[in-house]
Amino acid sequence: MHIIKAKPASSHITGKPVITTLRRACAIAVCLLFSHPALADHDNQAPASQAEGTMIAAFSVWEPFAIEDEDGGIQGIDLMLLHEVANRLGLKLKSQPCPWRRCLKMLELGEIDVLTSFAYSDERAKFAQYIYPPYSRVNPVFYVNKQSPVSITHYADLRGLAIGSVVDSRYFEPFDSDPSLEKYEAGSEILILRMLEVGRIDTIVGSDANADYQIRKNNMQDAIIKAPFRSDVHNDIHMALSRKSSLIAQQDRIVKIMRDLHKEGFIQKIHELYWPDVIPVDLPQLDEFPVTPPISSE
Missing domain, CATH: 3.40.190.10 (Periplasmic binding protein-like II)
Known part of the structure; x- marks a missing residue:
């Protein structure tokens, strides 16, 4: 990409009235930018979904957790899990696809409430609250x-x-x-x-x-x-909440929902549907995790 340096406007437009007008226009634009509440405080806003009774989620295609159909539709373990959690919270699910790195950034900024297929790292825990127990495991x-x-x-x-x-x-x-x-x-x-x-x-x-x-x-x-x-290595797969989402206030309720989904066999059933090769004992077991989730790094 070639970048051409622009010449100063004064070399083409002379006269103080024009320059003064431009300065005034710029000043007005700056005032409008910082006076608009949606722009001035964007980073501190929770997703607008909460006012509408919805839960905003993002996903990146990763079979069998998020599978893209021939017609462009999405199904899989994660989508069934998200729909069930939203339903038990009394919220409407709004999901959107995105490249994985973009999904992470959206969670960090609070542009979405929840992200799935999430493996733990200390760095991610700074902006994401992990829900325990995890709902899947890959090896x-x-x-x-x-x-x-x-x-x-x-x-x-x-x-x-x-x-x-x-x-x-x-x-x-x-x-x-x-x-x-x-x-x-x-x-x-x-x-x-x-x-x-x-x-x-x-x-x-x-x-x-x-x-x-x-x-x-x-x-x-x-x-x-x-x-x-x-090997002795495995990666637990979690649901995670944005620390900027108002759903953080319902973290304990979501943890209980996740434990209930394990107890009721829902987690095993959606794995059998989309990942029939998995052995149930290889999935996360409730007795591996404390009743209350561990405190993540702030």
């Missing part, structure tokens, strides 16, 4: 070709194998930084799955939720299976 898993499976029961079994992974992805340590492993990167999980299916690599590593979905969607169940090895 790094290795997959092999069913017709010619290699044995992967321990981490050491990975050495000497051609391993497919998604570029710029992080799975677990020591795998991510292990220089002794032979890794082949591609732009998406479906690409490395196809490489595994035709025997170009020995195994792939992937997030079980996403990889399971792609295997099922592309009818690869008879060609690709999970290896026995599991």
Whole structure:
């Protein structure tokens, strides 16, 4: 992009009356900007949805949590969860798609009330209040070709194998930084799955939720299976509230709703619908988490 420096207006327009008029116009514009309540205090405003009895949520397509249909519609684990929580709060759900980084920024600024598919980090906890217990859990898993499976029961079994992974992805340590492993990167999980299916690599590593979905969607169940090895790492998936949302005042109520959804089997049912490969015991269990949510960083 080329930027052309503009010449001063006085070199084209001469005479004090014109310059004075321009200065007055600028002064009026500045006064209007800072006197308008919607503009002057934007960062401190809660989402307008609260006055309308709605809950504003954002999502980024991430199967099977948010799945885009052929006609552009969205369904999945997160959408069913959001609708149920909003319904139990007596609110109408208003959801909107966005790139993931934009979703995070909207939550930070208070432009939305809630965001799902949210993994914990201390940095995020500064602007997001995590709801406990989490409603899902994803794990790094290795997959092999069913017709010619290699044995992967321990981490050491990975050495000497051609391993497919998604570029710029992080799975677990020591795998991510292990220089002794032979890794082949591609732009998406479906690409490395196809490489595994035709025997170009020995195994792939992937997030079980996403990889399971792609295997099922592309009818690869008879060609690709999970290896026995599991790392000790998993990522809990949360719902989170913006700290600038007025829904913060209902945090305890939302925590109770989430616990009720676990107890009633709702969480398991929506996973069975959109992620049938998941084993119920692999989902977050209520006894793993205290009744009251831990205090997040301010």
